[in-house]
Amino acid sequence: MSEPILRAQDLHKSYDLGRRLIEVLHGVSLEIGEGEFLSLQGASGTGKSTLLHLLGGLDDPTSGEVFASGQSLSAMSSKRLAKWRNDEVGFVFQSYHLLPEFDALENVLLPARMAHANRAESQKRAESLLERVGLAKRMSHLPAELSGGEQQRVALARALINRPQLLLADEPTGNLDSKTGGEVLDLLCELQSEANLTMIIVTHDDKVAKRARRTVQLVDGLIAK
Numbered sequence: 001m002s003e004p005i006l007r008a009q010d011l012h013k014s015y016d017l018g019r020r021l022i023e024v025l026h027g028v029s030l031e032i033g034e035g036e037f038l039s040l041q042g043a044s045g046t047g048k049s050t051l052l053h054l055l056g057g058l059d060d061p062t063s064g065e066v067f068a069s070g071q072s073l074s075a076m077s078s079k080r081l082a083k084w085r086n087d088e089v090g091f092v093f094q095s096y097h098l099l100p101e102f103d104a105l106e107n108v109l110l111p112a113r114m115a116h117a118n119r120a121e122s123q124k125r126a127e128s129l130l131e132r133v134g135l136a137k138r139m140s141h142l143p144a145e146l147s148g149g150e151q152q153r154v155a156l157a158r159a160l161i162n163r164p165q166l167l168l169a170d171e172p173t174g175n176l177d178s179k180t181g182g183e184v185l186d187l188l189c190e191l192q193s194e195a196n197l198t199m200i201i202v203t204h205d206d207k208v209a210k211r212a213r214r215t216v217q218l219v220d221g222l223i224a225k
Helices: 048-055 078-088 104-114 119-132 148-160 178-195
Strands: 006-016 021-032 037-041 063-068 089-092 166-170 198-202 214-219
Touching: 006 048, 021 048, 037 048, 048 166, 048 198, 078 089, 089 148, 104 119, 104 148, 119 148, 148 178, 166 178, 178 198
Parallel strands: 037 198, 037 214, 089 166, 166 198
Antiparallel strands: 006 021, 006 063
């Protein structure tokens, strides 16, 4: 049996707020296989985004372990972990996190620049990705000149520039109207299928969750049985 691409083992996460200790996750264990499309659902405050951040190495668990293809994230040096996040994981958030002074093409190229990828090849791939997400004529536009849906398409292209194994999306349609959100979701699903990406989406939207092959429900910081 092959090693899961991601494995969470007894994850706990709490935040110390001085006189109060807020416990968000209470022992979450989860395995995600290569090429799987998983949705994380649950009410606000159940720990969905926290879990996604732990799986993507953006935050450390209070206790427990996350393994990527058998390697413990906590055992990686900060440099190795940063390289793993940049090269092997694509992130798409509800807020687009585009740099306002850079145009669409430059924003997409940022992770490739950080990976010291070949400049000409990266440029060609970035242009191809922007064409694929329907922005062939908007490459030189700044984020302020793009609609919300267009900015999210730029963010999606940026997430894919380094050909990641994993795509982690936190409410990627949350700031979009239903029509635009549906278009972005269709695009996400198409790109996931084409590249056999492992994709995890945090969502409160049942229509989004139904597109996934598997849905995990979080209740009070635990996976519902």
